[in-house]
Amino acid sequence: MNKKILVLFMAVLLAVFTAACGSGSNSAAPSQTPEASNGAAKESEEITIKHKLGEAKLKKNPQNVVVFDYGVLDSLDKLGIEVKGVAQSSIPPYLEKFKDAKYTNIGSLKEPDFEKINAMKPDVIFISGRQQDAYEELNKIAPTIFLGVDTTKYMESFTENMKTLGTIFGKEAQVDEELAKINDSIKQLNEKATASGKNALIVLVNEGKLSAYGPGSRFGILHDVFGFAAVDKNIEVSTHGQSVSAEYVAEKDPDYLFVVDRGVISGNQGVSAAAKEAVENDLVKNTKAFKNGNIIYLDANYWYLSGGGLVSTANMADEILKDIKW
Structure with missing residues (x-):
């Protein structure tokens, strides 16, 4: 009888020991799932x-x-x-x-x-x-x-x-989605600009002085991408543009005159008085752009300060689509 009890006791003890070992192995840090491993790899990927x-x-x-x-x-x-x-x-x-x-x-x-x-x-x-x-x-x-x-x-x-x-x-996917939206807006704008057959000039106003920009320049997106024919294809390409006068604008007589007012960056709200004075003088008032209400003051925050961003580039196209008279 004592022998049977001893055998039973040993069997129970063995079962408890085996269960304890199994529990101990399960309590160790779990191995990562394939998804978690891939995520960690991507985080540390150089x-x-x-x-x-x-x-x-x-x-x-x-x-x-x-x-x-x-x-x-x-x-x-x-x-x-x-x-x-x-x-x-x-x-x-x-x-x-x-x-x-x-x-x-x-x-x-x-x-x-x-x-x-x-x-x-x-x-x-x-x-x-x-x-x-x-x-x-x-x-x-x-x-x-x-x-x-x-x-x-x-x-x-x-x-x-x-x-x-x-x-x-x-x-990557989100960037592709945003780029698709921008390209769609630009396509609409380019088609309208090309179909209009009209030309344009874009100038920067800085402390009452005018600088003109043409294709391939800082603001050349107007011609190269948006599709507006340049009223002057020989404008000097430089960061600061080609210095021009009101006489130059009057002589070129653009259908559209786009204006980037640097004075807005200096803290002025809306179009600065200096820009208005420099642009809308008696000489420029004789141009087709002025007579047809096609002098467009662009948002300098997008055109001068930022540009080249998902938000700024989208707004550069959209504001012209919205504001221009075709």
Whole structure:
């Protein structure tokens, strides 16, 4: 009898020990699911981005993002991507939320605050033409990517920049969707502009002085992409445009006169008095553009300050579609 009890006791003890071992193995950290493993791999995946000034190696989905270019900033905002540092001094009204103290002010568009940026230890820095001279120093702090638009091939360059952002942040499908919408608006605009057979001139007004821009220039998208024939195909291509006078505008006699008022950037609301005075004088009042109500003041926040972004480029096309008299 005692032998049977002993055997039974040993059997029960063995069962308890086996169960305990099984439970212990289950309590260890569970292995990742294939989906979780793929997600983790993507987070740590290192990519190489080639750009105009060199190449940058960084991990996908960087979290600590510094942005100087407002076109890139409006694109990241549109894609729902958080940034940590921005150049706050000249931020256009449509991006005013980035003036909040939760964003680090990284200096002005022309003068980066290297000390602040270095202290942030960013994962990536996005720049464009205004910061080009600071590239080498910024690139010592963090991978720095130039995403300025090449105005000689505006849409190709813009599209490439947006797809680069899609690749970096895993937003390829959303970028393609936004680009499709923009291309649709531009197609409508181009068809109307081409069918009208009318020509155009675009000028920048700065402190009462006029500068004209033609195809391939800073504002050449008006001709090269939107489809407006240039009233003068020989305008000098430069960042600051070709200095012109009211006599020049009157002589060229454009069907449409588009005006970018830099005074708006200086804090004026609407069209500045200096721009009105410089543009709508007695000489220009003799042009077809004035007589037919086709002097169009463009939003300088999109055309002068940002441009090349998912929001700015869309609005540049849409405001002309909305405001122009065909």
